[in-house]
């Protein structure tokens with residue numbers, strides 16, 4: 155059974171707390187910053203990488219031990235200290251406020267877990283084993299990345315996204331849209347976009363839309 159509900163969360167500008175600043179914390183901080191989160195770090199010492207992030211203003215570092223009030227009003231909290239009691243305290247405070255919380259080495263103290271990610275532009279594939287084997291999650295991620303997520307997949311998604319918006323009104327109902335975009339993806343158009351022949355892809359798309367709309 156998969157115990158977790160998979161979602162993609164918009165963290166831009168959201169206040170996120172990371173307690174502890176060792177190697178494991180750094181691994182969790184990087185994707186938070188990449189997602190535009192407003193990260194506060196609390197720890198007596200930090201890795202050189204995290205110190206550098208604090209120095210260039212990418213995050214706020216409070217150089218001290220965790221205090222209860224640090225957990226107030228956070229959207230998401232990660233506890234990554236080497237002190238189980240501190241981690242447990244962070245979890246209890248977060249749960250009491252029904253916040254998203256992840257204690258890195260303690261699955262029962264997580265109401266969310268972090269997947270292994272493969273990315274190409276706006277396309278992200280997230281792999282979880284529901285905590286059974288992070289190494290397997292990483293391997294599957296590598297296989298998906300190598301087989302399906304070259305840079306041109308991101309380019310294709312951006313191109314489809316632009317045309318999907320542009321043609322939204324003309325295509326009308328949900329059923330028509332679904333049929334049309336399925337047909338586009340089954341055609342030679344994706345390969346044209348992937349190989350940089352966008353003008354040709356646009357001509358085919360326009361022609362396909364005209365003939366499709368005549369039939370429905």
Ligand SMILES: C[C@@]1(CC(=O)O)c2cc3[nH]c(cc4nc(cc5[nH]c(cc(n2)[C@H]1CCC(=O)O)[C@@](C)(CC(=O)O)[C@@H]5CCC(=O)O)C(CC(=O)O)=C4CCC(=O)O)c(CCC(=O)O)c3CC(=O)O
Pocket residue numbers: 181182256257258259260261264266267268269270271281282283284285286287288289291292293
């Ligand atoms: C439940 C979860 C909670 C969470 O952390 O969110 C969790 C928990 C734990 N991880 C542990 C260990 C390791 N974690 C990794 C790696 C990753 N761990 C990640 C996620 C998760 N790890 C969540 C579940 C994900 C899922 O559903 O599959 C990844 C995907 C994302 C990330 O962490 O950012 C990233 C790999 C992706 C990549 O390659 O990018 C490696 C391997 C390595 O580092 O190469 C090892 C050593 C090998 C081993 O032990 O298996 C331990 C034991 C600690 C100890 O014994 O000390 C626990 C605690 C426990 O299981 O009890």
Ligand SMILES: NC(=O)C1=CN([C@@H]2O[C@H](COP(=O)(O)OP(=O)(O)OC[C@H]3O[C@@H](n4cnc5c(N)ncnc54)[C@H](O)[C@@H]3O)[C@@H](O)[C@H]2O)C=CC1
Pocket residue numbers: 173174175176177178179196197198199200201218219220234235236237240258259
């Ligand atoms: N190193 C590894 O490969 C893995 C480690 N873990 C676990 O993750 C945890 C963190 O690991 P590392 O990053 O390697 O640890 P670390 O020892 O490098 O870093 C610990 C961090 O916690 C901070 N800290 C300690 N007490 C604190 C307090 N009261 N308030 C705020 N911050 C405090 C320290 O200042 C430091 O920044 C450990 O419990 C470890 O068992 C989990 C998976 C893999």
